[in-house]
Amino acid sequence: EAAVTQSPRNKVAVTGGKVTLSCNQTNNHNNMYWYRQDTGHGLRLIHYSYGAGSTEKGDIPDGYKASRPSQENFSLILELATPSQTSVYFCASGDGRGGNERLFFGHGTKLSVL
Amino acid sequence: AQSVDxxxxxxxxxEGASLELRCSYSYSAAPYLFWYVQYPGQSLQFLLKYITGDTVVKGTKGFEAEFRKSNSSFNLKKSPAHWSDSAKYFCALEAGGSNAKLTFGKGTKLSVKS
Structure with missing residues (x-):
C-alpha cells in the first residue's frame, strides 16, 4: 500500500504570512496532486506534478505555488495567506495515465488563516 | 470542460436496505469514472473505477457501480447496507488522454442507521 504523508496535520497562520504544506510519498509514483476540500465544493485541484522538477496549474491555482524537488516530495506554498485559504488540503499520488491511475491520499492538513 | 454532479x-x-448513490457527468468523449470514499476522520480511499467494457464494475467492500452512457450516469450501489458504510462518497471523472487529472463531484454523505 502506497504511503502519502502530509505535514503538518494542523496549521494556524496569520493573514499575510507564508505557509508551506509538505507532502511525501514512498511508492515512487510519478504523479502528485494538491487538492483542497471545502463544504459545498468537494475536492478542487490546485496544482499537480508529473515528476521531479515539474509543476502544473490545476483548476484553482491563484494564490498558491507548488514545488516538486524530488520524486518523493511535493510542497504547496502560500506566499501571502488569506482567510479564504482556510480549508483542508489533501495531497495525493498516483502512477498511471488514461484511466489506469488510482490515487492514494494523505490524511490532510487543516489550515486556518486568521 | 468536464463536470461531475x-x-x-x-x-x-x-441498515439492511439497498443503497444507491447518484452521479452524473458531463463530458464530450468517453469518460473514465471513479468512486472514492472518505470515512469520518480519514482520508479518501479508492473504491472502484470504470474504464471500458462491462458496464457494471465491482469494487472493494461489496460496492458496485453501473455505467449508463444513455443518461451519463455512474451510480454506486450496495445491498445490503451496513452501518459501517456511513461515510462521504465522491464520484470523479478523468477526461482521458495523456492528462490524468480527476474532476470530483461535491460528494454525498451517507448515514446508515442501525
Missing amino acids: QPDAHVTLS
Whole structure:
C-alpha cells in the first residue's frame, strides 16, 4: 500500500504570512496532486506534478505555488495567506495515465488563516 | 470542460436496505469514472473505477457501480447496507488522454442507521 504523508496535520497562520504544506510519498509514483476540500465544493485541484522538477496549474491555482524537488516530495506554498485559504488540503499520488491511475491520499492538513 | 454532479448532499437509510448513490457527468468523449470514499476522520480511499467494457464494475467492500452512457450516469450501489458504510462518497471523472487529472463531484454523505 502506497504511503502519502502530509505535514503538518494542523496549521494556524496569520493573514499575510507564508505557509508551506509538505507532502511525501514512498511508492515512487510519478504523479502528485494538491487538492483542497471545502463544504459545498468537494475536492478542487490546485496544482499537480508529473515528476521531479515539474509543476502544473490545476483548476484553482491563484494564490498558491507548488514545488516538486524530488520524486518523493511535493510542497504547496502560500506566499501571502488569506482567510479564504482556510480549508483542508489533501495531497495525493498516483502512477498511471488514461484511466489506469488510482490515487492514494494523505490524511490532510487543516489550515486556518486568521 | 468536464463536470461531475452528485445531486444528493445527504442520504440516510436503515441498515439492511439497498443503497444507491447518484452521479452524473458531463463530458464530450468517453469518460473514465471513479468512486472514492472518505470515512469520518480519514482520508479518501479508492473504491472502484470504470474504464471500458462491462458496464457494471465491482469494487472493494461489496460496492458496485453501473455505467449508463444513455443518461451519463455512474451510480454506486450496495445491498445490503451496513452501518459501517456511513461515510462521504465522491464520484470523479478523468477526461482521458495523456492528462490524468480527476474532476470530483461535491460528494454525498451517507448515514446508515442501525
